[in-house]
Amino acid sequence: MTVMNRRELLKRTGFGLATSAMAGVKLREGLAAWDSPEGAPVSSPEWIRTARIILAEGYNSPFYPSFEYDPEKALSITRQVNAEAMRYPTASYYAYFPTKTKYPIHPELGDRDPFKRTVELFHDAGLKVIAYNPLNHPFMDVHSNNPNYQDWMKRYADGRPMITRHYGYTEFYEGCLNSPYRDVIKARVEEVLTHYPVDLMYFDGPYQGMDCAEDFCHCRYCEAAYEKALGKRVPNQDKGMTLEEEIEYRKWMAGDVAVGLLGEIREMIRQKRDVPVLYNNTGLLNKHEWRARGFTVVDGFMFEAARSPEEKLLNLQLGNSTGKVIWTYVGSHTEYNRGHMWDDTVRGWYSHPLEGEELGLDGTIAVAGNAGVCYWGLDRLFYLPQEPLAYGEGRRIKAVFDFLERHAALLRSVRPMPPAAVLVPSQSIDWYRGKYWVANQNYYQGAYLLLKHLGYDVQPFLDYQMRGEELAKYRLVYVPNAPCLSQAQCELLSQYVENGGFLVVTHLTAVADEYGRERSSPGLGKLLGIRLESSEPVEIPDLYLRLLPSGKIVPQDPQVMRFQVEGDAEVVAETQDRGHRRMLGPAIVRRKQGKGEAIYIGSGLEAIYVETLNEELRTYMASLLDPVLSIARTYIVEGGYQAGLMAQYATSEEAVLLHLLVDRGSIWKKLLVQETFLPMTNLKVRIRLPDKRRVKTVSLLWEGGKATWQEGGGWVEVTVPSVVMRETVQVRLA
Numbered sequence: 001m002t003v004m005n006r007r008e009l010l011k012r013t014g015f016g017l018a019t020s021a022m023a024g025v026k027l028r029e030g031l032a033a034w035d036s037p038e039g040a041p042v043s044s045p046e047w048i049r050t051a052r053i054i055l056a057e058g059y060n061s062p063f064y065p066s067f068e069y070d071p072e073k074a075l076s077i078t079r080q081v082n083a084e085a086m087r088y089p090t091a092s093y094y095a096y097f098p099t100k101t102k103y104p105i106h107p108e109l110g111d112r113d114p115f116k117r118t119v120e121l122f123h124d125a126g127l128k129v130i131a132y133n134p135l136n137h138p139f140m141d142v143h144s145n146n147p148n149y150q151d152w153m154k155r156y157a158d159g160r161p162m163i164t165r166h167y168g169y170t171e172f173y174e175g176c177l178n179s180p181y182r183d184v185i186k187a188r189v190e191e192v193l194t195h196y197p198v199d200l201m202y203f204d205g206p207y208q209g210m211d212c213a214e215d216f217c218h219c220r221y222c223e224a225a226y227e228k229a230l231g232k233r234v235p236n237q238d239k240g241m242t243l244e245e246e247i248e249y250r251k252w253m254a255g256d257v258a259v260g261l262l263g264e265i266r267e268m269i270r271q272k273r274d275v276p277v278l279y280n281n282t283g284l285l286n287k288h289e290w291r292a293r294g295f296t297v298v299d300g301f302m303f304e305a306a307r308s309p310e311e312k313l314l315n316l317q318l319g320n321s322t323g324k325v326i327w328t329y330v331g332s333h334t335e336y337n338r339g340h341m342w343d344d345t346v347r348g349w350y351s352h353p354l355e356g357e358e359l360g361l362d363g364t365i366a367v368a369g370n371a372g373v374c375y376w377g378l379d380r381l382f383y384l385p386q387e388p389l390a391y392g393e394g395r396r397i398k399a400v401f402d403f404l405e406r407h408a409a410l411l412r413s414v415r416p417m418p419p420a421a422v423l424v425p426s427q428s429i430d431w432y433r434g435k436y437w438v439a440n441q442n443y444y445q446g447a448y449l450l451l452k453h454l455g456y457d458v459q460p461f462l463d464y465q466m467r468g469e470e471l472a473k474y475r476l477v478y479v480p481n482a483p484c485l486s487q488a489q490c491e492l493l494s495q496y497v498e499n500g501g502f503l504v505v506t507h508l509t510a511v512a513d514e515y516g517r518e519r520s521s522p523g524l525g526k527l528l529g530i531r532l533e534s535s536e537p538v539e540i541p542d543l544y545l546r547l548l549p550s551g552k553i554v555p556q557d558p559q560v561m562r563f564q565v566e567g568d569a570e571v572v573a574e575t576q577d578r579g580h581r582r583m584l585g586p587a588i589v590r591r592k593q594g595k596g597e598a599i600y601i602g603s604g605l606e607a608i609y610v611e612t613l614n615e616e617l618r619t620y621m622a623s624l625l626d627p628v629l630s631i632a633r634t635y636i637v638e639g640g641y642q643a644g645l646m647a648q649y650a651t652s653e654e655a656v657l658l659h660l661l662v663d664r665g666s667i668w669k670k671l672l673v674q675e676t677f678l679p680m681t682n683l684k685v686r687i688r689l690p691d692k693r694r695v696k697t698v699s700l701l702w703e704g705g706k707a708t709w710q711e712g713g714g715w716v717e718v719t720v721p722s723v724v725m726r727e728t729v730q731v732r733l734a
Contacts, residue, residue, distance in 0.1 A: 048200065048276055048300065048325050050408045051085060051372030052401040053130065054078050055329075058089025059167050062382050063096060067108040071118045075125060077381050080388045082401040085128035087202060087374065088118050090192050093139045093172075097196075101188045102148050104139070119196050128199040131192050135185055135205030135261065135279075138164050138172035149173055152181035154209055154217040157236050164211035174209040177257050178221040189265055193273055201269060202302075203279040206258045208290045216249065229256065247515050250288060258290040263297040278302060278327060284318075285441070287429050293464075300325025302374070309365050309663055310646065311441075314448050316369025317416070318424055318460040326369070330362040330400065331376035331393075357677055357725065359393060361663060363400030364702075364726040367411065368648045368659035373400060407701060410730070414650035414657050418457035419632035421474040422447045425482035427463050431516035432483040435536050436559060437508060443480040446606030447506075451478070453613075453641050454622050456629050457649050463489065464514075471496040475632050476625065480606050481507040486514040490523035497527060498594035502628040506601040507561060511535045528600040529569025529591040533562040537603075542578045545587055547620065554616050556587065557603035565589055572624075575602075599624060613643075636715075638684035645680065651690060656731040657701075658687050662723045677725045686715045687731055694734040701728040 054077065062068040078086050089096055094106035097115035119129045140149040142163060153173040154162040162174040175181050193201065209215065216222075216234055226234045226249075235241040235249050266277050281301035283289030295301045303319055303326065306312035312328065319326035366373045375397045381388045388394030404411070424444045428437070444460065451458045461470065463482060466489050471477055477496060485493075490510055497503050510523035511532070518535055525531060543556040548571060560575050565586055573588040590599045609617050618641065634649040635658055644664035650657045665677035689695065695716050698709040707729065709718045718729055 045276065046412055047084070047128075047408075048278070048372060049370070049412050050404050051327065051374070052083045052404050053085045053087055053327070053372065053374040054081060054083040055087045055132075055374055055377035056089055057377050057379055058092030058096060058132065061379055063089060063106070064093055065169065067096075067106050069096070069114055071114055071121050073382065074118065074378055075121050075127075077378060077388055078122070078127060079125070081375065081381075081394055081398045082405060083127075083375065084401075084405070085130050085199065086118070086122060086378070087130040087132050088115060088198075089132045090115060091132075091134055091139070091188065092137070093141070093169075095188070097192070099188055099191055101184050101191065103184055103188055104144075104146065115196060119198060123197070129196075130200045130202050131196065131198040133189050133192060133201060133203050135203050135265075136175045136177055136181070136207045137204050138166045138174060138207075138210055140173040140175060142171045142173060148181075152176065152179045152184075153219070154212065154215070155219040156215065157218045157238060159218075162209060162212035162215060162217070164209070166210060174212050175207075176217050176219050176222060177206060177208050177261055178217070178225045179219060180221070182261060185261070186265060186268070190268065190272070193269060193275075198275065200276045200278065203262065203265070203277070203298075205280070206261050206291050206294070208253060208258055213290065214288060216253075225257075226252065243515070243517065254290045254293065259294040259297065262291065262294045266297050276300070276325075278325065280304070281319075285315075285424065285426060285429060292426070295322050295324050298324070300327065302327045302329070303371075304329050309361060309661065310449055310452070311445060312362070312365050313369050313646065313648070313661075314445060314460055316366065316371045317458070318462070320370055320416075321459060321461040322465065325372065327372040327374050328366050328369070329374050329376050330359060330366060330397065331380065357392075357396070359396045360399065361661065361677070361725050363397065363403075364659070364661060367400070367403065367728075368661060370411070370414075370416075370650075373404060375401075403702065410652075410655060410657075413652040413654065415652065416457055416459070416648070416650050417634055418459040419474060419629050419634070420451050420456050420476040420478065421459045421461055421471070422451070423463055423466070423477065423479045423482055424460050425463055425480075425484065427484040427486075427514045428482050428516075430484075431514070432508075432512060433516055434483060434508060434511075436539065437481075437483060440481065442607035442610050443506070443604055444606075446604070446608070446610035447478045447480040447504075450606055450609050450618065450621055451625070452646055453618060454625065454629075455633060455636060455640070455647075456625075457634060457647075466492055468492050468495060471501065472499065474501070476502045476504065476628050478504045478606075479506070479509050481509060481604055483508040483511050484514050484516055485510045485512075485523055487523060489514070490527075493524060494527045494593070497596035497598050500595035502596060503527075503598040504601065504625070505598065506606065507537070507559075507604050508535075524598075524600075525566075527591070527593055528598055529565060529567045529589060530563045530586075530600055530602075531566050533564065537561050538584075540577055540579070540584075543584070544576045544578055545620070546574045546576045546583070548572055548574065554620050555608065555612075555614055557605055557608050559603060560584065560587065561602040563602055567591070569600075572599075634688045636686040638686075642680070642683075645683075647685070649687070653733075655733060656687055656689065658685060658718075658729040658731075660685070660720065660723050660727045660729065662725055662727075679722045679724045681722050683720045683723055684717065685720070685729070686717045687729065689714050689716060689731070690733065696732040696734040699730050699732070701730050702726050 095103045122129045152175050154176045163171050164174050218234055235245045277298045278300040279298055282304040284292050303315045316326055448458050512518050537559045539559045541558055543558050545554040545556045569589040569591040571586045571589050575584040575587040577584050588601050635647055646661040648659040662680045695711045698707050700707050705721055707718050707720055709716055
């Protein structure tokens with residue numbers, strides 16, 4: 001067996017410090033190769049793409065604080081809801097198997113091995129077991145006298161330990177990945193892998209702190225490792241540091257330390273017993289999440305939650321854009337916006353039953369987003385006096401799992417065909433420090449939702465995964481307020497337009513490089529034909545767009561960029577300051593370049609749209625985008641925009657699917673988001689057929705009712721009698 005050191009491993013997995021290239025554009029010397037879009041290939045069994053999983057959560061009952069887990073009961077519940085696998089917690093605040101490492105074992109475990117018994121029972125029943133493995137998740141109880149903890153914890157520059165709460169049971173010391181605990185993690189993972197024939201290894205982390213994740217660790221192990229790697233001490237945040245010092249430290253901690261550990265573990269698994277590896281990457285779009293780019297070294301990752309159904313579908317599609325397998329939770333995380341039970345110090349909501357119908361919508365979004373479904377979970381049903389299917393939650397999750405089982409082969413075969421792409425500005429989330437750059441998710445979510453409401457499927461993608469060959473697939477690329485773009489990324493976007501693409505750029509895009517270092521002029525200024533008067537916007541109430549040449553007035557974002565037009569760019573709208581009776585200059589310009597065209601919008605119209613759903617704004621944006629996209633429509637909803645309806649198209653050699661997600665109904669105000677759903681009746685949709693293909697049959701996959709349909713001109717028109725929350729139209733092709 002070949003043994004690689006950490007540096008060699010990081011180079012293999014795309015996280016080394018060598019210079020890399022992006023779609024033929026040479027990056028500046030010294031740029032970390034982890035910024036490369038290349039990652040480890042997915043070579044996983046097909047079942048994980050449509051996985052039906054029930055979670056046994058180790059951070060609460062029946063595992064913690066008291067240990068009351070019963071493997072036989074877990075198997076019975078799993079079978080009744082028609083899950084095909086259970087995720088067993090090998091460890092949380094305690095280990096739940098007899099580990100030989102220094103990790104603490106639950107004091108009530110005794111000489112039992114419930115993990116071994118679970119694997120045996122589930123495999124005998126033809127079901128699978130997934131091993132949950134925390135990588136530096138909080139577990140070191142501050143009230144414990146365990147002497148090892150003193151050597152494993154993160155510390156401030158003055159030596160104080162860093163502390164987090166997590167679930168609310170007590171406080172925990174935060175662990176450090178450079179401490180001797182790193183070897184304990186690897187040894188515990190190896191025990192699980194080699195002693196228990198699990199079907200998949202799932203990792204939570206790697207974490208470098210939770211509540212104190214943003215605080216740099218100054219333990220003696222971090223100081224020694226940083227001195228060895230870079231020849232200097234860890235920057236002291238309290239005493240100030242330069243941007244370059246912060247960039248250097250964060251790249252080291254995220255690449256060499258955090259994702260480096262995940263890469264080492266993945267390589268060990270390949271060598272010893274190669275099983276699929278997924279991990280929790282819910283922090284993908286959080287600011288400075290250490291593990292965010294770990295998907296490059298594994299087979300897939302988990303998006304836990306979202307605040308709305310639309311955001312969840314966007315997240316899942318973004319995950320799919322990485323080329324990895326995507327999973328998501330349904331259950332607790334259906335509770336998008338609850339109040340009291342969302343409080344981080346009141347974590348009992350994780351075991352609170354969900355009787356509302358929205359669990360069904362949550363599962364349907366997972367299906368439409370090509371995600372494996374993880375139901376949270378076993379603790380919901382473990383203590384209830386009746387069997388799972390006696391309760392609404394048990395019946396609803398079984399309906400989702402039944403659908404996944406029935407149509408697994410079909411769902412694995414289809415792929416979306418979006419004509420448009422939206423850039424998600426991860427680099428800006430991490431690095432931009434502009435005075436007014438806030439609520440950044442409203443921009444990319446707004447662009448996504450706007451296009452969906454105009455009847456187009458959209459592919460979100462990460463800025464640092466931008467590749468020329470990928471951009472070329474789309475008729476339109478939308479870059480919503482992405483201040484931080486590298487020179488190479490700007491060149492890729494310019495080349496995309498030169499080759500015939502249509503580019504929409506908004507607000508502060510490219511005013512800084514990928515690490516937030518301000519430019520003297522925007523990186524896309526020449527392409528767009530603009531010169532900014534300032535790198536910061538102005539904020540003035542009651543601004544309007546004055547459209548040219550008609551003079552029509554449309555609501556404008558109250559935060560706008562002041563800019564001048566250069567060269568042959570055409571002004572198509574101006575900003576009117578109503579309160580001061582003046583014009584603020586150009587608001588929207590368009591310019592042709594090579595075979596393509598670019599539009600610059602000097603404000604966040606997409607962010608305004610996601611918050612208002614303003615019809616005039618939607619109509620105006622349609623006038624800009626429809627001439628480019630309408631020829632590539634894959635579906636048409638009769639009557640155009642329908643409030644509460646989202647559609648998602650996918651196709652394969654054998655079939656075309658149109659998922660219809662209908663979120664229309666009453667909201668129980670006292671429960672904040674508990675919903676009951678009202679039907680949308682006689683919904684007519686036209687579905688594009690692949691070139692030279694005909695219709696064999698049309699069927700409704702969720703409710704199984706009969707749809708009327710008529711074929712003609714490369715389309716099939718289908719009338720769906722009633723949609724309550726969800727339906728999937730399947731067109732089988734001749």
